[in-house]
Amino acid sequence: xxxxxxxxxxxxxxxxxxxxxxxxxxxxxxxxxxxxxxxxxxxxxxxxxxxxxxxxxxxxxxxxxxxxxxxxxxxxxxxxxxxxxxxxxxxxxxxxxxxxxxxxxxxxxxxxxxxxxxxxxxxxxxxxxxxxxxxxxxxxxxxxxxxxxxxxxxxxxxxxxxxxxxxxxxxxxxxxxxxxxxxxxxxxxxxxxxxxxxxxxxxxxxxxxxxxxxxxxxxxxxxxxxxxxxxxxxxxxxxxxxxxxxxxxxxxxxxxxxxxxxxxxxxxxxxxxxxxxxxxxxxxxxxxxxxxxxxxxxxxxxxxxxxxxxxxxxxxxxxxxxxxxxxxxxxxxxxxxxxxxxxxxxxxxx
Numbered sequence: 001x002x003x004x005x006x007x008x009x010x011x012x013x014x015x016x017x018x019x020x021x022x023x024x025x026x027x028x029x030x031x032x033x034x035x036x037x038x039x040x041x042x043x044x045x046x047x048x049x050x051x052x053x054x055x056x057x058x059x060x061x062x063x064x065x066x067x068x069x070x071x072x073x074x075x076x077x078x079x080x081x082x083x084x085x086x087x088x089x090x091x092x093x094x095x096x097x098x099x100x101x102x103x104x105x106x107x108x109x110x111x112x113x114x115x116x117x118x119x120x121x122x123x124x125x126x127x128x129x130x131x132x133x134x135x136x137x138x139x140x141x142x143x144x145x146x147x148x149x150x151x152x153x154x155x156x157x158x159x160x161x162x163x164x165x166x167x168x169x170x171x172x173x174x175x176x177x178x179x180x181x182x183x184x185x186x187x188x189x190x191x192x193x194x195x196x197x198x199x200x201x202x203x204x205x206x207x208x209x210x211x212x213x214x215x216x217x218x219x220x221x222x223x224x225x226x227x228x229x230x231x232x233x234x235x236x237x238x239x240x241x242x243x244x245x246x247x248x249x250x251x252x253x254x255x256x257x258x259x260x261x262x263x264x265x266x267x268x269x270x271x272x273x274x275x276x277x278x279x280x281x282x283x284x285x286x287x288x289x290x291x292x293x294x295x296x297x298x299x300x301x302x303x304x305x306x307x308x309x310x311x312x313x314x315x316x317x318x319x320x321x322x323x324x325x326x327x328x329x330x331x332x333x334x335x336x337x338x339x340x341x342x343x344x345x346x347x348x349x350x
Contacts, residue, residue, distance in 0.1 A: 061129060101162065157169055242265075
């Protein structure tokens with residue numbers, strides 16, 4: 001199938017695909033992580049530490065400690081109590097949550113001490129176990145990842161739960177293992193706040209994704225993606241005749257870039273007067289109507305080809321996963337153009 005697809009594209013020299021129009025949009029790809037609630041981070045830290053301790057003990061290295069499963073059961077019980085205290089409207093509910101948080105913090109500090117003790121034990125005596133050096137390093141690294149963040153997540157939770165003070169998004173720890181996740185607040189129905197990575201895509205008239213960019217820093221303004229997209233397309237001898245996007249892509253700088261490159265600007269203006277003027281043009285209305293399908297393209301890519309969220313960990317691996325998903329998507333789009341219906345559809349009698 002892939003060989004025949006390659007021959008098809010090569011023989012047609014890409015002329016069956018219309019690259020004259022470009023439709024842009026950006027979205028947030030959610031990561032495989034818990035919703036970043038402060039006390040959930042503390043609970044996850046205890047569970048992660050105790051699971052590593054259980055692994056070390058299973059391979060023959062032991063130190064005096066209460067049963068690790070007891071720590072896990074205890075923090076799960078506290079977490080459920082905190083969750084229930086938020087749903088019950090009582091005068092002392094806030095005071096009760098603070099008491100439970102202090103209890104959870106105490107369990108985490110004990111777990112942290114055990115974690116450091118077992119990490120030192122593993123690093124010193126790993127040769128006495130059936131673990132290889134690489135395996136012992138992997139366990140140690142997993143412990144270090146969590147232990148290095150304990151003080152930070154305790155301070156964060158104390159500020160927000162005990163002190164009732166707000167923290168800036170850039171200062172928050174959202175995940176113990178996905179520390180590059182960012183907060184995206186777009187105010188969408190059902191997704192007022194999202195946690196993940198910013199993804200930009202640009203598709204052509206046929207739904208082929210011709211350019212994309214995944215971003216792991218603070219969310220960029222959509223307009224920042226336009227010029228790099230056009231520059232990258234020029235490198236492969238693709239120059240669109242028109243560009244269409246929503247209001248987020250509209251800035252004076254983008255308009256100047258498109259005008260300089262002789263690219264027709266079908267981006268939705270923010271100014272209502274200018275928008276009313278643009279809507280009088282049939283080409284703009286046609287492009288705007290087609291651009292609405294880009295939302296569906298994002299939904300297909302995220303839900304059908306990425307499974308709703310990125311299952312890998314680490315930005316580099318997640319970037320590779322997105323790249324493979326877009327390649328599979330484009331092969332699917334190209335393969336659909338190869339389908340030839342030999343027999344006309346049966347007519348339905350009136």
